[in-house]
Amino acid sequence: MQSFGNGTLRRLRVTGGLSSRNLVTxxxxxxxxxxxxxxxxxxxxxxxxxxxxxxxxxxxxxxxxxxxxxxxxxxxxxxxxxxxxxxxxxxxxxxxxxxxxxxxxxxxxxxxxxxxxxxxxxxxxxxxxxxxxxxxxxxxxxxxxxxxxxxxxxxxxxxxxxxxxxxxxxxxxxxxxxxxxxxxxxxxxxxxxxxxxxxxxxxxxxxxxxxxxxxxxxxxxxxxxxxxRAVKSEAEQSLMHQAATISGRAHAKTMRFASSRQSESALAAHFEYICALNGAQRPAYVPVVASGGNALIIHYTSNNHLLAQNDLVLIDAGCEYNGYASDITRTFPASGVFTSAQRDLYSAVLSVQKQLINLCSEAAGISMQELHRMSVTLLKQELNQIGFRLGLEGDLERVLYPHYLSHPIGIDLHESTYFDRNSPLKAGNVITIEPGVYVPPTPNFPKHFHNLGVRIEDEVLVGHEHPLVLSSSAPKEIADVEGACQGLLGFEAY
Ligand SMILES: [Mn+2]
The missing domain is CATH 3.40.350.10 (Creatinase/prolidase N-terminal domain)
Structure with a gap:
């Protein structure tokens, strides 16, 4: 991840104590x-x-x-x-x-x-x-x-x-x-x-x-x-990076918080609290905190169940900071350790997500719609490798992955209304990359994946040659996610 230097991160910290410098009218x-x-x-x-x-x-x-x-x-x-x-x-x-x-x-x-x-x-x-x-x-x-x-x-x-x-x-x-x-x-x-x-x-x-x-x-x-608005200035890119960094860290801290077997609503409150404490003005949207089978509901926002020991927890949440939205989804094990089925499904989605992020550059000359079509093809391949039998009949798009891969983001969470999905991405676009798989308990899918829902969503700044993941402060690799859940990552105090 590129860095904005220490100044950016320092500003995200909460200034402690009362100071005479703060005396204004x-x-x-x-x-x-x-x-x-x-x-x-x-x-x-x-x-x-x-x-x-x-x-x-x-x-x-x-x-x-x-x-x-x-x-x-x-x-x-x-x-x-x-x-x-x-x-x-x-x-x-x-x-x-x-x-x-x-x-x-x-x-x-x-x-x-x-x-x-x-x-x-x-x-x-x-x-x-x-x-x-x-x-x-x-x-x-x-x-x-x-x-x-x-x-x-x-x-x-x-x-x-x-x-x-x-x-x-x-x-x-x-x-x-x-x-x-x-x-x-x-x-x-x-x-x-x-x-x-x-x-x-x-x-x-x-x-x-x-x-x-x-x-x-x-x-x-x-x-x-x-x-x-579709092409972000350097100042906007910096603000969006800061917004995503606040949200990403709140995701990491909420993973740790979940270890004490909390309720979905407590996790939602914790996430919003951390964001507000770091300067966010409001949530950019109603957070999704979906444990276990609740993750199969894409817009699950009731957030009123308790976490069970072997649940995966899917959190789709982001703050608004100084005018700019952030939008990150992470999925982690409530226990702090993925079961082998959870690990397999998570790895499949992660592999696809990372391959697609790598294509988010102007040099790649690819459109959002092409990226979406690729996400369908890649997910099918990955899932078939771990025991699904997905043919040509469209179960993937109809059942397992019913939403779109991506949307532009900026001042609004979804800046999609006038965004041309069929034009090649331009440097300065900021889009989400968010493949997901949600397995209903039906006999056509392997039983050990039933009721598992995984989505991994990052915000990506499209560069001339390379993408920049603005939300990289949220743990994503399996070792990092488990480490965050278990309190092994050295996060600074709030
Ligand atoms: Mn999104």
Missing amino acids: KPSGYGQPLQASHPHLFTRKDITPGITAEEYEERRKRLMESLPDNSVVVSVAAPIKYMSKNIFYKYRQASDFWYLTGFEEPNSAVVLEKTSSSKGYRMTLFSSGKDSEKEKWDGANTGFSDIETSFGADNAVPISSFSGQLKSILSLYSNVYVDVPGESPRRTSTTKSILKYLTTSIRGEKDSVIEAIPSSRRQALAPEVAKL
Whole structure:
């Protein structure tokens, strides 16, 4: 594994003790962590930890360059979501809006107008701004002048003026790029639903935007942003490596934790705790902690059984760190030692997984779809070597390995919607490689494999010549997995 040097790993450690260096003004005067309010989260002058103002600027510039003349982009913040009534979930910004701005407050929107200036566009950011009454309850919002200086907006204005300004701005442009969150832009959506979204998600907006966006001039924004997001910058690669390293170590530590014969829910809690302790903001998805036959359910998330001595435990879990998801699956013996059947099945999947990872380079010229087809062929060969009798009738894909090999990952766990599975992989793509085998207790499969489920999933950065496994901190070789379970790997303290 390539290393980012000691700096990366040092940052992942939890700083112990209270220090006078940590004395900053509390509460913060901004709507999200910024260098001035949260210096402990930043190592340099970034807008969000790990991403500079220049990089955000470059993203917008490249997006606008890719669009025809006379284009305007409208991107809207995610709405606050509620568990029930007024009980809100922890807020997460909309991925594309965040990619383009780094701005983390709800009730905001950005308009990018393509211009002929050297910058290439004009950026107007709409947000709540200062509101002392509201801030008393919800914490500060970032003020307009700080938005202009910190976030690169040419103009920061109240969200209350959004629909009014939008009307006059949109009338100037023939191409309007906009998405309605929660709706696939591939489907034709009515102008009415955009209106509904824009007016209900943004506080205090009742004005009609409907006439402002004639559907004939409307284009989907998501496919345009997806082209940029598919190839990760060096800063993004570094953040994704850090996210995967946090998750990988949490996998290793959870293997050890499982030795005291815990419940699935305790393992899930332990994993999430370790990630949070190391700086992760949230789980990237509901973790799968599946012991024994539960592993045959691909999306098993009830996580409410007890581990038995001879169970394999399949954990598919990853955190989100500074805006980027991670996604790792490991399968290990609850007892700390694989039985011979478990070992055989695990080795078969591992061998396939490693062969496929080796092909994840631009030089190999291979597509995700080709990799998937190869995974089917290779798994069949491996399984037939350990006693399965898989012919041509398709039991492998229909029963034993019913899911796809891979998906792109980044700000979203599944960045698949506009990813072309049939194009050769490009350097800078980050994808998962996750073959699996799940053996139901039916007589056509060898009895000693019944109810065993094995999946091994890594995140792979596609390189020009070679792949880089971002999740290599999670033990994967049999000796390493058993060593982690038995506490033989020299992991540092939490
Ligand atoms: Mn995955």
